[in-house]
Amino acid sequence: MIVAVALAAAVPGTSAAVPPPPPNPSDSDIAQADTQVQAQLGNVGELINRVAAANEQLRQLDDAVAAKREEVNKALVDLQNARSAVDAAAAFVGTAQQALVDAGAQIEQAQTRFDGYAAQSYMQGNAGAASVGSYLGSKTPDDVMNQAQLLQLVSSSQEAVVDNLQRARTAQANKDSSARKAKQDADVAAADAEAKKGEAEQAIAVAQSALAEQANRKQQIEDQRASAQAQLDAARSNVAGLQDQRSNYEQWDTQRQFEEQAIAAAAETAQELALQAAARVAANQAARDRAAELSSGQRPHTQVEDDDEDSTPAPKTKSKPKSKTKPKVTGSAAVETVIDRGMSQLGVTYAWGGGDENGPTKGIKDGGVADSHGDYKKVGFDCSGLMVYAFAGIGISLPHYSGYQYTSGEQVPIDEMERGDMLFWGPNGSQHVALYLGNGEMLEAPQSGDVVKISPVREGGIMPYAVRLYD
Structure with missing residues (x-):
């Protein structure tokens, strides 16, 4: 039941629970209260x-x-x-x-x-x-x-x-x-x-x-x-x-029945999408090898000190700075590989600072909102970490910062965005990033306390350009 609710929350247009029922007064109660109908209009x-x-x-x-x-x-x-x-x-x-x-x-x-x-x-x-x-x-x-x-x-x-x-x-x-x-x-x-x-x-x-x-x-x-x-x-x-x-x-009861059916259908659909994407990701050994190659020798993103006790120990090999890379897979195959890797993480917990080329990782301590949700104890993704993982499958190395990702590829006008493009919010893409799926929907890791999910594309604050990393 918990898995079904989490998957339902990852699909737009559904709610995680039906609201409690309103009162259902008797006929005598209605007759006695007719004179009070206009009392609180002001x-x-x-x-x-x-x-x-x-x-x-x-x-x-x-x-x-x-x-x-x-x-x-x-x-x-x-x-x-x-x-x-x-x-x-x-x-x-x-x-x-x-x-x-x-x-x-x-x-x-x-x-x-x-x-x-x-x-x-x-x-x-x-x-x-x-x-x-x-x-x-x-x-x-x-x-x-x-x-x-x-x-x-x-x-x-x-x-x-x-x-x-x-x-x-x-x-x-x-x-x-x-x-x-x-x-x-x-x-x-x-x-x-x-x-x-x-x-x-x-x-x-x-x-x-x-x-x-x-x-x-x-x-x-x-x-x-x-x-x-x-x-x-x-x-x-x-x-x-x-x-x-x-x-x-009466309307609530009708809505309750409809929403319960919608929740069940959405949960089933989301579970099927996630399982299908996860199966394709698991079968794509080449994508996993490309991701592992990109992550080899990199220092953990959340490491501040050379020996940071709250992060995974740094590798002994010397790390190389991330730079723009050309995809090793192009065309529709590249698009679907990236989307499959992202969709395979539906329902995974949000963790600020989490995620690398190989999957979800522990978040960062911030002493505030993220800590109140226990991000530093959780294994998951933040918005830019999810993009790092998705694009590593086609051999593209991205920095773990949405502002740098905004300049990592070809910028195309937002009204020309295509499936597999990255969408950004905030000045120079500095607030948020998501993966466009087509049909007005996107995949994102939104905020603390939430999960990786599909959402309608939000127009408020969106940058005028989408970023495309493959032909």
């Missing part, structure tokens, strides 16, 4: 406006919370990229230092050859005098030619030794300069990594403070809305009178 319009205003304030708060969460995702992605730059610079320093050692050995060899030649020349006397003596001591023209060739060879050897020594010294100077430059690059990258780490920690602290304040404001508004709703229900009951209560009860 406040109905005002109460409706109060409820609408409260709902609008709640929507604005939810948008602000979403933006804070994605700011933290952005800082974490920047942090991992900076750490990868440090790794690369440090590796080059080691290579340059080894090159310095090799250059030193070459210089030592060249110096040894030069010293040997100098000693030989000293022992044999002045080369110019020896050459004159050789010419004078020659008895035939052939002897003269042989002595001339020998002197030319000795002179060339001397020049070669000097040239080798000069080249070795030049190579040493170049490699020494490269080593110093690599060390400077490593220092700059290390400082940048520390700055990014500070930005991540500061963003989390800001989010914790803002979310705590917003949670209190949201609770106040919800209390006001509950009070207004109670007054509205009472006013409607008085205005309608007991006769309308009878009519409302």
Whole structure:
């Protein structure tokens, strides 16, 4: 029963439960209450406006919370990229230092050859005098030619030794300069990594403070809305009178039957869709292999410290920064692979910061709304994490931040969106992202306390462009 309700909640157009029945007065009760029908008409319009205003304030708060969460995702992605730059610079320093050692050995060899030649020349006397003596001591023209060739060879050897020594010294100077430059690059990258780490920690602290304040404001508004709703229900009951209560009860009973049938049908449909998609995902070993290849060597998205006890231990291999990648599968096959992977997660719990190339992961502590729903203890997806998992199946590596995903592919006008495109909300896509399914529907991981589900496309706040990652 719990699974059916969760799956029903993942499908648009259905509710998770039938509301409680209204009163069903008797005929005598209706007769006695006829004179009170008009008693409470005055406040109905005002109460409706109060409820609408409260709902609008709640929507604005939810948008602000979403933006804070994605700011933290952005800082974490920047942090991992900076750490990868440090790794690369440090590796080059080691290579340059080894090159310095090799250059030193070459210089030592060249110096040894030069010293040997100098000693030989000293022992044999002045080369110019020896050459004159050789010419004078020659008895035939052939002897003269042989002595001339020998002197030319000795002179060339001397020049070669000097040239080798000069080249070795030049190579040493170049490699020494490269080593110093690599060390400077490593220092700059290390400082940048520390700055990014500070930005991540500061963003989390800001989010914790803002979310705590917003949670209190949201609770106040919800209390006001509950009070207004109670007054509205009472006013409607008085205005309608007991006769309308009878009519409302009959309508409720009809609606109850319809909704129970709709819930059962929707649950069955959602369960079938999820099972079919999961079966195709399970059978698609190539997609799983592509996702595993993308995730290999990556630091966990939620890791702030090098040894973060609240996240999965970082791999010992050095991570590489994520960059734009071309899909290894294209066309309709790519679209359906991405959608199948996303649909296979219908009903999976929302967890802020959760999700990677291989599936759902634990969320992030935020000290506010997400913590109140236990996100950091849950294994699930947030909006951008669900996109990371879906597109990994065709070999596309996405950063875990909706703002970066908004610039990760071709941007097409929203009225030209197609099945498999990503849709975004908030400035530069910084608040939310979802996967378009066609027919006005999308797949999303909406917010704390919810699950991965299918929803109608929301036009309010949507960005003017959809993002397409394949042909």
